[in-house]
Amino acid sequence: xxxxxxxxxxxxxxxxxxxxxxxxxxxxxxxxxxxxxxxxxxxxxxxxxxxxxxxxxxxxxxxxxxxxxxxxxxxxxxxxxxxxxxxxxxxxxxxxxxxxxxxxxxxxxxxxxxxxxxxxxxxxxxxxxxxxxxxxxxxxxxxxxxxxxxxxxxxxxxxxxxxxxxxxxxxxxxxxxxxxxxxxxxxxxxxxxxxxxxxxxxxxxxxxxxxxxxxxxxxxxxxxxxxxxxxxxxxxxxxxxxxxxxxxxxxxxxxxxxxxxxxxxxxxxxxxxxxxxxxxxxxxxxxxxxxxxxxxxxxxxxxxxxxxxxxxxxxx
Ligand code: TXA
Ligand code: MG
Numbered sequence: 001x002x003x004x005x006x007x008x009x010x011x012x013x014x015x016x017x018x019x020x021x022x023x024x025x026x027x028x029x030x031x032x033x034x035x036x037x038x039x040x041x042x043x044x045x046x047x048x049x050x051x052x053x054x055x056x057x058x059x060x061x062x063x064x065x066x067x068x069x070x071x072x073x074x075x076x077x078x079x080x081x082x083x084x085x086x087x088x089x090x091x092x093x094x095x096x097x098x099x100x101x102x103x104x105x106x107x108x109x110x111x112x113x114x115x116x117x118x119x120x121x122x123x124x125x126x127x128x129x130x131x132x133x134x135x136x137x138x139x140x141x142x143x144x145x146x147x148x149x150x151x152x153x154x155x156x157x158x159x160x161x162x163x164x165x166x167x168x169x170x171x172x173x174x175x176x177x178x179x180x181x182x183x184x185x186x187x188x189x190x191x192x193x194x195x196x197x198x199x200x201x202x203x204x205x206x207x208x209x210x211x212x213x214x215x216x217x218x219x220x221x222x223x224x225x226x227x228x229x230x231x232x233x234x235x236x237x238x239x240x241x242x243x244x245x246x247x248x249x250x251x252x253x254x255x256x257x258x259x260x261x262x263x264x265x266x267x268x269x270x271x272x273x274x275x276x277x278x279x280x281x282x283x284x285x286x287x288x289x290x291x292x293x294x295x296x297x298x299x300x301x302x303x304x305x306x307x308x309x310x311x312x313x314x315x316x
Contacts, residue, residue, distance in 0.1 A: 030134030044307025088191030092178035
């Protein structure tokens with residue numbers, strides 16, 4: 001049987017047996033296992049070479065199903081899910097410790113809950129009696145995958161099956177939201193904009209910068225790194241050889257770099273289109289005959305904030 005396909009029954013069988021399946025979502029592809037089974041979940045960490053202190057997101061198909069593994073869904077969380085789920089938002093809720101093993105949350109009292117917006121994965125979740133723990137399906141420290149082929153490329157030997165749902169439509173990981181002392185906090189910028197979230201729950205606080213915060217260790221600086229050294233535009237060394245540089249731009253070419261080494265993410269200046277293409281572009285620069293990559297600064301609004309965040313981390 002092929003490793004890549006659209007057979008939900010086959011994917012469900014593997015997951016029921018404690019195996020690993022690559023799953024499509026609207027944000028990025030995930031590496032999924034039964035979230036109720038420590039034996040299955042440990043395989044995710046091994047496959048990705050991910051440190052155990054970095055907790056996983058738990059994917060489910062509905063709020064009703066989520067009630068099976070969290071202690072409660074507070075009002076503001078419900079409002080956010082009602083407004084945006086299924087969609088690119090992850091919400092930290094108090095964990096039911098009898099259901100979700102310590103391994104999934106690195107022992108934290110909260111569990112990250114997400115309802116992904118992809119028909120194949122929603123159908124798969126409906127077939128299962130358990131939710132799916134799934135980090136992005138990339139080796140730890142590398143760019144997240146936005147196609148089944150990306151998953152195959154780096155984790156093909158580790159996964160039992162990859163559900164092919166086409167290219168991810170959003171292209172950036174979900175926005176992670178939690179609640180502290182009555183405040184709404186964003187721990188990771190992502191595929192749902194700050195403006196959209198504030199439209200539902202009012203002013204939020206951003207806590208996206210600390211790399212030592214155990215609540216969001218995925219914020220490690222190198223997390224989105226391609227294989228080549230990346231610089232944000234105008235921070236590259238003065239003696240750089242532009243004939244050996246690639247450019248990731250928004251809507252405008254770089255004047256000193258060869259056109260064939262330039263990847264413009266949206267000729268029509270559309271930040272959603274740019275987000276959708278960002279990770280594939282980072283991967284493409286790995287294959288170019290260049291020494292360094294220079295990335296443009298994107299407008300700090302809408303998904304531009306999350307794009308700049310990922311590029312900053314890739315620049316490390
Ligand atoms: O869009 C996404 O969120 C994708 C798709 C597959 O759903 N998943 C994803 O997972 O990006 P991952 O593991 O690459 O990133 C999950 C992030 C990590 O930074 C982790 O630290 C944080 O979620 N996280 C998970 N559980 C947490 C918790 N209880 N408290 C705080 N942060 C948590
Ligand atoms: Mg990740």
